[in-house]
Amino acid sequence: MPHFEPFYADKLRGSLGVVDAEAVLDLREASREQAVASIQDMLERSRFAQGKSVAIRLSPPPEGGGETLFQPIGKALLEAKKRGWIDRLQTLPAQDGLGFYIMLSGKPESRP
Template identity: 85%
Template sequence: MPHFEEFYANKLRGGLGVVDAEAVLDLRGASREQASASLQDMLERSRFAHAKSVAVRLDPPPEGGGETLFQPIGKALLEAKKRGWIDRLQTLPASDGLGFYVVLAGKPERES
């Protein structure tokens, strides 16, 4: 897009999604407890690994409405961002369904 700065062109193209992520944590079909445990395990492990991007996929709301894992998983991800475990957090584009695109901070580099 030659008429737009790269930042604005990326905004028009849409957010980062499942195809842009290095890994996918698929929580579709998981209970709230299973999803929470899987997410916490991923966050804990990420503290000792290299930084990477992860798409966290969630079930859409049931027919007629109802609860999803979006709010509890979102709160857990926001808390991890406050702790410095996550560098970037955004929702997935609508074409990818419900979920989050997360860039895990990874293990901090040691200074020599």
């Protein structure tokens, strides 16, 4: 069994993060309404552009516990994946904090 440096081992495991993304959508300071609107806007725009990778950063839970945007944003992204707007959906690796790494499908290519 070959041994890999941690960087390459993470790549093989699929832990793509902020440094791997073509764009970053930082929602750490956004309200729930702003975050959901930003995600919907990104998804709608992506349907008419080339596919690209995006890291979505979310705030960690407040000290002492509480709600985060992880669940509502995750549900919206999962629905978009079911619709075919997202090719890849995974959580960010621990060192990047709370969030998701996605690969937007982009505009479908026309076939003659």
